[in-house]
Amino acid sequence: MNKTLNIIGGGMAGSEAAWQAAQAGIDVVLHEMRPNVATFAHRTGHLAEMVCSNSFRSDDNEQNAVGLLHWEMRAAGGIIMAMAEQHRLPAGGALAVDRDPFAAAVTAKLMQHDKITVQHDEIVELPEDGHWIIATGPLTSGNLAEAIRTETGADALAFFDAIAPIVHADSIDMSKAWMQSRYDKGDTEEERTAYVNCPMDKTTYEAFIDALLAADKTEFKEGETAGYFDGCLPIEVMAERGRETLRFGPMKPIGLTNPHHPDVKPYAVVQLRRDNKLGTLYNIVGFQTKMKYGAQTNVLRMIPGLQDARFARLGGIHRNTFINSPTLLDDQMRLKSRPNIRFAGQITGVEGYVESAAMGLLAARLAVAEITGASLPPVPATTAMGALVSHITGGADAKTFQPMNVNFGLFPPVDGLKSGRRGRKDRYKAYTDRAKADWQAWLAAVPALA
Template sequence: MEPLHIIGGGMAGSEAAWQAARAGVPVVLHEMRPQVATFAHRTGDFAEMVCSNSFRSDDDERNAVGLLHWEMRAAQGLIMEMATRHRLPAGGALAVDRDPFAAAVTERLKSHPLISTSYEEVAELPSSGHWIIATGPLTSPALAESIRAATGADALAFFDAIAPIVYADTVDMSVAWMQSRYDKGETAEEQTAYMNCPMDKAQYEAFIDAILAAEKTEFHDGETAGYFDGCLPIEVMAERGRETLRFGPMKPVGLTNPHNPVKPYAVVQLRRDNKLGTLYNIVGFQTKMKYGAQTAVFKMIPGLENASFARLGGIHRNTFINSPTLLDDQMRLRSRPNIRFAGQITGVEGYVESAAMGLLAGRMAAAEIKGQVLPPPPPETAMGALITHITGGAEAKTFQPMNVNFGLFPPIDAKGGRKGRKDRYKAYTDRAKQAFTEWLG
């Protein structure tokens, strides 16, 4: 049997390799790390998490990404299995202890008898064989150039910013307090999922002034700052209006400050980043401020005046292709059908979405190698909505990276008493689960 070659050992490549091997197809997983480093990665492990440690909401009844979790679990996905095994308390979210998670994914893949690994940079699109390109947001320049040459189209790019991480024992807990928004999470451990730092109006205004005045990272020649709206740097949000942050990541709702009965004007949340509870990341604080400016600005946050940072924020280029123009519904490159694309390079955004596209690409490629055809999941499902969006549902001229959301699903009939938002979302997930179960069968 011909092997399946997969370039990239991130979320999508790891999941694709697992799914194909489970189907009985031999896999060669090509990963350039650690021989060729990227600025964002620290290890050579597969499925290393470099931005947030959150897989977002785990609510599979009224949340689209939670539904995607459910579908991946139903399909026996490796990424969701390991994320669940290494989850951290985070209220209604699925947060992951990132290093043990990546180590576990790596061990599982390397121990599979049908999966072999090859550590080198693949610089050109192969002309023969079965391949999946899952190189993610940090596709090497040489391979990106080969993709551009093969597609005849310019690669699109936006910048993805990384939030800073704080050592928990350096946060002043006489000012900050532990609480999940709306008190989600019942156990004592879950109540340590988030730290909250309050601001009054004067502190907030001074903070916004400091962000706007801070020295920022400059872009390289020829690069443009086209941001994905779900991962905007805080300074870009601040530039859009002085109240934008207060209605975004710094919204003060659903929280009660035990140190002060006066409702805060704004709140900075820090989310637990590891199982030990020694690290917390500043939620929504992706930034392109220079390191010195970050330290000064973030220490203006009440409770963080003496904070130490395990990692400051950063910014990196994220390359993706114009999938509606280039890919068919089997995720194959129309001009080179021996090559599939999966993960963030296809124009999905987020760990879960990337892994889900890897799951589909791995299953579709394995079926093809075995002389079969696996149809894409129905558009009523979360996976189906995503693949429909990237392979034809989106407008090619304005194509931008997208998280899974109910706006990508075929509309639901709101009649029969399901007129409220919560009921409508429940109707979406009920319909999706039935359709996905039938597709799996």
């Protein structure tokens, strides 16, 4: 019997899956079509390349569900979290990374592993036999997407993802902008000054919204009716929902004091986060956009401090494909019609780098158990990992299934705790304490995979 695990896609999920299986002693072939077949968003041939953002979001593992997911992946020896820690950038309470060295480090670790073979080929059909994980992410090739549609007998679901612009740091006017993390959050001075802040008064904000709404934008092709994932909305779409939406979203001014005018409260603030270790590049936080390039530079240069900005990368939009997992996958993440194939990562309907990598980790461990004949207990739904996989493999309503970030709303309630805002801190701590204990017990259930 062939005990090799084949993985299609070398993004976050595929890279984590390859590492987990190889560390358990399984031979892995990782199929990545780049750089031979390019995508809209990727710039390199590196595995685990980050395109939309350089942030893994909050690293708080006691009060935040994604921080708990970080903790669970670290406890499982995850490569994505280990390399993120090595290439960490100051970002207040968030985990942001120097994206190119991070991807290069993940690539090197996988390429050097004696159990992993990386093949740069495009898989265009669903494999008939063997052990496979499909982790092709939001930019699944057209041929493979068509093969999935043919097999499942249903159209693949889709939405649109946007990416934010990146600015050269030396083109930011610091006589107008300043360095500060919101609420001065962070344990060091570097953490407390991790963001560049560009303030707006009411007149400037209103003019910015007018220009944003009037700007030329990329239009969808005929027949494209997919919507957006709420966690990655283009700024102009947010503005269309109401003129104040941005001011209560990515441009909220709370927790910030402008040292140039400390007695003047900004009406809105645009934040930029360091994008590389050198501090030469900054990305505009929450400023995903579908504006055309010419309009984009004009509108963004209306932001005080960015009037002379030079852009290392402008924003853009791309189609993001995912399957209706509650209908198509079993509780082992296998395709019901072809149980030799598992799906992992963003294509399953989880949203975010961390969630995608987590589903790669889990799919690999389930595949390894199957290959080796080990008996694995179900992943506890009380853990962040278990809450996510339970959601995508049956917990969600298949008729309204949409991409989902990890959140405490997916967890079973903890009995006896107060509800509402006043009891939230204690409730979240109870969730994380329970999850950590249950996750450690699950990892220890099969020592060979721990």
